[in-house]
Amino acid sequence: MSYCYLCGKKLCNEKPEHIIPNAFGGHLKSRNILCSDCNNKLSDIDRKLCSDLELLTNFISPKRENNKNTIPIIETICDGETFDRVADGSYRKNKNNIQFDGKTLHFSFSHTPNSEAEKTDFQMLQNILRQFAKKNNKNDEWIQQQISKALNQSVINSKESGIHHFQFISNKSGYSFLGSLKIILGFCAFKKVDKKYLESVVEILKKQDVSACYKIANYFNDNSQLPKNSVYHTLYLKGNTISKTLYAIVSLYGVFNIFFLLSDSYEGVEIEESYNYDILKNTPSPHNMSYNFSLEQINRILVEDCAVTIIQQNFNQFMNFFMLRDRQNYILKKIDEVKQSVFQKLVFRNEMLTEENYRNSFTSLFFEAMKKCHNMEFLPEGCFYDLSKIILDNIHTYDWYCYNKEMLLFMGNSVTMLYNSHPKTQDELFNLLTSYINTFRCATPEIQQMYDENKEGLTKFIMDFYRNALKNTNYKDFFLKQDSLNQK
Ligand SMILES: [Zn+2]
Incomplete structure (x- = not known):
């Protein structure tokens, strides 16, 4: 039989609860942690932690179990203007210019073409027209006509996407430490840690006592044992019978890393548990860690200044994985666009090409177009020929x-x-x-x-x-x- 670690109520038929919030890709679940009442009471803490991490969540857009929590949109600054970055990596100017001069509506949108951002803008255009249609007794067909008319008449200016500036501030709400404490207490309940050693920290969470939380928690400046070859959420829990301490580490995205002293008078069994989830591969990835701290060392960790260089290192590493992923998406999109336009060019050309001429023409047009693409400089030239061959053998074949x-x-x-x-x-x-x-x-x-x-x-x-x-x-x-x- 399990009991709610916060109020002590017997748990029966509780819904499985995410130990790391699913909103940022947590998948570990248990029915034996919190009653639904307490869970509701703490939902605000979850929400604040999610909001503090939204930049990281937007960049990596982790897989979640339900679509209830959407990937947050974040604000970025480019050339002095504010843009929204949508989870598929596209951008839209977040203040679209709409003017009505009594007769005509004037819109001006800025977004990445063929993207989620563009969909959002078109959705907005449709909503405005729908309101107008309702007032003036026009039907859906009229709305569609107006949209295609507007798009036909629109003037499109494209510009190379500039450099977007982001800023990550950890613990913006001031509640990120409490949010992480909730995660680690959930993990303790899941691992059936004797709750008499957790009473004082449970009290901190119950009262949502931020300043008391700072006394038992701090940024963790040691990077030596956290996994580095992907982006992970990591939990570590240690019951040390020698130093009589119970302590834990929560690492979210490998960037926000917090140490907790849960008890300094621990007399239970020796515990060493870790949980590690690979967010990029979307799978648990067991990883052994072992920290044997004395109480003295722990007290030093708790008062240590946050090492900016370590956070910087972690953030840079995170960004490397993000860039790699974004770059792959970018390349795939570009290849798709280019191959399509080269193929159409050849089909619409008057003469019927022989197989040899078709393959040669396709390859040279494809090569030229790919080389002209922004940001493709880092690809070796030979790979454009290889790509062209793959496309010709499998997609745009001579028969096609x-x-x-x-x-x-x-x-x-x-x-x-x-x-x-x-x-x-x-x-x-x-x-x-x-x-x-x-x-x-x-x-x-x-x-x-x-x-x-x-x-x-x-x-x-x-x-x-x-x-x-x-x-x-x-x-x-x-x-x-x-x-x-x-x-x-
Ligand atoms: Zn409860």
């Missing part, structure tokens, strides 16, 4: 190129086919298109197979294309009223 060429022709021929068939109504036109699509045959079996595999998407594409085109009266006249024109 031929198929796209063929489909471009097929699209073009559909115009001639419709023009010559004189449909009188839209229904008739779409029937003609359907049978045109269904009767397609290609001499090359590979291309016919691609066609069969992609037919559904292609049909939708063609149908949507004509549906949109017919909204334009000029096209409508061209396709549907040729009889009257011919007779003139």
Whole structure:
């Protein structure tokens, strides 16, 4: 039977509670820690700790178990302007300029293209239009039309993303130490530490006594035993029968490292427990640590000044992992953009290339475009050729190129086919298109197979294309009223 370590109530059917808050990627859970009432009472402490760590959480965006806690957005400064950094690494100016001059709404957005930040801005645009539509009895279709109209008419200025400045202040709320104490007390309950040795520290948490907490806790300046090859949350607990002390270390993101003296009159069994969670790989990663401190050493740790250089070291190391991850994302996005645009360029070029010419042209265009990309200087040139080969062998193969060429022709021929068939109504036109699509045959079996595999998407594409085109009266006249024109 377990009891709530805070109020002593018997625990039954409690929901499993995260020992390290899930909001920043904690996964260790137990039912035997706190009753739900006490947990609710302490939720404010959790929230403050999460908010103090939000910069680190935003950078690493750890995997959480529920989507209830979103990855926090942080403010950054670039060229004197304030931006929001969204968890996918994109930026948006957090004060968008919106003006209404009585007739027209003027918007100005700044964000990273094709990103979560852009989605947020478009969502905002949609919300504004929705409010306007509600007042003026317009429907959803009207909203969509206005959005595409606005986007068509918009002027887009792109600029190289400058350098963003961040500032990490540890323990901003003043409650980070209490928040960490809650984590370590949860770990003690989980490891079934005799609670008579924890009474005084439990009292500190219960009263949320910040100044008493500072007396038993301090920044931990020793880096020698914490794991360094990834980003981790680490807990360490020691019941030392020789020095009669019970002490603990909490390390969050490897950056915020706190030492706690839980008892200086410990007479229980020898304890040495550690828990280590790799946030980048999203998996527990056992790591042995052992600290044998005398009470004298501990008292020194508790009054030591916080070593700024150690925090700096830890933060730099954290940033290295972050940069590595962000850089990989950046490279993948760039490769994707470049390969797509090179492929389209080749498909839309008039002449039909031989396989050799196609591969050579693709490789040289891809190489040039990649070399021009911002921040690609650190990649060796040879890797662009390797990448190009991988893309040509697996994604934009010569068959895929031929198929796209063929489909471009097929699209073009559909115009001639419709023009010559004189449909009188839209229904008739779409029937003609359907049978045109269904009767397609290609001499090359590979291309016919691609066609069969992609037919559904292609049909939708063609149908949507004509549906949109017919909204334009000029096209409508061209396709549907040729009889009257011919007779003139
Ligand atoms: Zn309780």
